[in-house]
Amino acid sequence: MTLRISAVVERWPVNGHFTIARGAKKFVDLLVVVVSDGTRIGYGEGTAIYYSGETAEKCLGQVERVIDELEAHSVSMAREILQSLLPSGAARNALDCALWDLEAKQTGRALWELVGMRLPPLPLETAFTISLGTPDAMLADARSAAKNGYSLLKLKLNGDADRDRVAAVRAGARDARIIVDANESWGAVDIAAEAEALKHLGVAMIEQPLPAGQDAALANISSPLPIFADESCHAAQDVPRLVGLYQGVNIKLDKAGGLTEALALRQAAQSAKMQVMVGCMLSTSLAIQPAFLVAQSADWVDLDGPVLLANDRPGGFSFANGCLSPA
Known part of the structure; x- marks a missing residue:
């Protein structure tokens, strides 16, 4: 079963102000990845690690460069290949989480069950x-x-x-x-x-x-x-x-x-x-x-x-x- 992968960058405004030692933010750009098997859809979101030099646009480019390779595999195989295909960071995070989400929907199991938890998550x-x-x-x-x-x-x-x-x-x-x-x-x-x-x-x-x-x-x-x-x-x-x-x-x-x-x-x-x-x-x-x-x-x-x-x-x-x- 082949996959279809797409990604976009969304801009979200901050509530009031968000300031740390490195500066202030008025908005955040989020990378959103969508993975589909034609019937079900998995979603993932990543925020660029800016102190490592990442930007949402760079992360989007990382995703786009590996789409062809990942789309040829099953969801579980694509997730396994992804771990060595991209370095740690927001791009791999958004892709990895979208693949997990799709796999949960394909199997009809909650994500908490899929990751090996015995009981549903608590507040x-x-x-x-x-x-x-x-x-x-x-x-x-x-x-x-x-x-x-x-x-x-x-x-x-x-x-x-x-x-x-x-x-x-x-x-x-x-x-x-x-x-x-x-x-x-x-x-x-x-x-x-x-x-x-x-x-x-x-x-x-x-x-x-x-x-x-x-x-x-x-x-x-x-x-x-x-x-x-x-x-x-x-x-x-x-x-x-x-x-x-x-x-x-x-x-x-x-x-x-x-x-x-x-x-x-x-x-x-x-x-x-x-x-x-x-x-x-x-x-x-x-x-x-x-x-x-x-x-x-x-x-x-x-x-x-x-x-x-x-x-x-x-x-x-x-x-x-x-x-x-x-x-």
């Missing part, structure tokens, strides 16, 4: 992202998030007066659990001292303090808080070199290159006794569907991508009381 508490801003702006955003039921907040930091920002968020959401994401910006920061100060402000975890490639410096740092790898961890093969430097990894399907590799990465991290966080890029619920399954056994969940956009796809996830649930 999950998700972090809500507080964009980088002035302490006053972040306090206001934290207060709003708390009023909307979010009790786990993820703060974007940049290595400059971060303690003031965290203190402001704590004032705005006194009962919330807080995790922080430095997005590689703490190269000039005393990480141990910063972690100690943030611990007293109720922070529970630090994500990617140093630039990827400078991870070895963490071996000489005694942090009172667990440190998770994000930009430093894309695929299962990264885990061995991160053991002893990080206490956990952030799995994103766009980094991993799809559901197939994300599942392998989760297994590798758990086998190495590392904690697991499942995160996302700015995205609609289409991209969250497979990530939601990977997150079922995660220690931390950060799948708020759709609520950071002005709108979501019809029939997307429900976000209520700090939890996400299938519609």
